[in-house]
Amino acid sequence: MGFSGLEIARSGMHVNERALSVTGHNISNVNTKGYARQQAMITTGPYQDYMKYQIGLGASIQETRQIRHLFLDNIYRNENTSFGYWETRSKTFQEVQTILGDPMGDGLQNVLNQFWNAWQELSKEPDSLTARALVRQRQKLLCIK
The missing domain is CATH 1.10.287 (Helix Hairpins)
Structure with a gap:
């Protein structure tokens, strides 16, 4: 029971260190084409029963997720598929033209x-x-x- 305060402080520092790392990663990749910004999802950590009470043991990072716009991602995927189709057709026609004409x-x-x-x-x-x-x-x- 006596060290639970230290565990809360330790987990808080660890969580914030990882969150700052994610933020630094976002800043360093701000001009990278195709990079999706990330976000650290912080949740409460486990708890401990002590007599009639529950004592929390700090926080943790549940996941690091990408911040994306689903609508724009779907448009990009559809257009990229369409582009690949037309690019393949163009290359095929160029090969046929090379053979025939x-x-x-x-x-x-x-x-x-x-x-x-x-x-x-x-x-x-x-x-x-x-x-x-x-x-x-x-x-x-x-x-x-």
Whole structure:
């Protein structure tokens, strides 16, 4: 019973030391992008029965929680998901464009055009060995692409 006052003082100092640590953490991260401010949740500590009375034994920190705005967090998550979806689509379309429509003229689209043009020339002169060789060459290029 005699040391309960000292226990209350000790727990109070410990709780306030941890609360000041959380405050210092908040101050040091004030300019950090994406940082959520924190708060130390202080609660009463256990108590001790003494005759007809109950004597408290100080305070404790129940948890350290982030202070966040739920509505804004939900909007952020939804928009971030949407951004990821559109970013993936954009990258996929860029890859397809690289394969099909290369601005340098050596993509699949250009090779397909040359292949069909060679067939068009062969249809005009079916007996031409040059046209046949051209179709064969364009076919090989198409297979390589």
